[in-house]
Amino acid sequence: MAQVDLYRRIFNRTQDPDVDVVADDAFRKANFKDFFGGTWLKDPENVKKLTLNDVLTDFWSKTTL
Secondary structure (H helix, E strand, C coil): CCCCCCEEEECCCCCCCCEEEECCHHHHHHHCCCCCCCCCCCCHHHHHCCCHHHHHHHHHHHCCC
């Protein structure tokens, strides 16, 4: 699956405008975790999940907790 650009915003606490930058691999690794071992975020069927209930139902049906 092709990786799309993910942008993050750097908030300036001054009068200068905020800055949007492309998130690098280090940022992605530190801030995004696929709790299904790298499969859930890559599954194209997940675009059909329209509610939080759909996501949580899928999550809990696959977890071993």
